Amino acid sequence: MSVHDVQTMRQAVLRFLGSLDTERRAAATAAFGSPQRTQWSYLPGPRPGLPLAEMTSAQQDLALALLDAGCGVTGARTARGVIELERIRRRLATGVDEIDGDRYWFRVFGDPQGADPWTWRVNGHHLAVHITVVGDSISATPSFLGAEPAMVLSGPRRGLRLLAEEEDLGRALLADLTPHQRSMAITGEVAPDDVLTRSDPVAGLDGIPRGLSYADMAKPSKDLLERLVRRYFERAPGWYGETCWREALDAGLDKVTFAWMGSDQRGQGHYYCVAGPTFLLEYDNTQDDANHIHSVWRDLRHDWGEDLLARHYAEHH
Secondary structure: OOHHHHHHHHHHHHHHHHOOOHHHHHHHEEOOOOHHHHOOOOOOOOOOOEEHHHOOHHHHHHHHHHHHHHHHHHHHHHHHHHHHHHHHHHHHHHOOOOOOOOOEEEEEEOOOOOOOOEEEEEEEOOEEEEEEEEOOEEEOOOEEEEEOOOOOOOOOOOOOOOOHHHHHHHHHHHHHOOHHHHHHHEEEOOOOOOOOOOOOOOOOOOOOOOOEEHHHOOHHHHHHHHHHHHHHHOOOOHHHHHHHHHHHHHHOHHHOEEEEEEOOOOOOOEEEEEEOOOEEEEEEEOHHHHOOEEEEEEEOOOHHHHHHHHHHHHHHO
């Protein structure tokens, strides 16, 4: 765990809030106990908070620096890519560069300067970053990234695939399996029309297909599954992702499962999930002729920092 990185994040939040006038600061903050803290969505539409579109350019820079601090190097590149892809999507649909600006809402719950827990988040179409800070520990889930289109089919950015590795590693793993292993991994001929957990406040494994276990895979398939899991963990700061990986190892990779639903042909709807004792990953590409990806990382113990909060309240209250 990196105390330095948590302090860096705290300072980024304080610089952002310090740049806001009274009206903007009121929109960007809420009490930690607000029920809105665990209410989220990855669909289009307004959110509580302060959107990028209503910030000055200097405030936008500070907001995006905060996003970088919460996502790490790889995750920040992808998160910023989601915002850019939304601009591309709107441009392709309307021919207009900016309809109503970047509609990604930033909000801070609680007091980053105090000793009590606090949360900050970024929420908008296809992007949901939630960071809960309890002392010198954090939780970085739920973490949602989407891509519409999954591959840009026209215009100057033709060929761009924002979540290419999430798709390609899943396909490579499925292709590496033997026929018997595939029969265990493929749990349905038709993919669901979205990730199964949607924007549930609490994620669980009820209704999640089990599929093929890591223990029943050959070494090349195991390597691909490990790369796929670590790809999702890279959506958080590097030290946090490594912590999540060590926790997955301690819980036992043999208990991790991979399930696929739908077609294995490109351009056809497909879905996969990877589930373990500590985490759940879901990926779905079915909408818009299978050119629209939804992907999410849920921590089965740490979402919203619930375990951290329980320990904090037990120790301090």
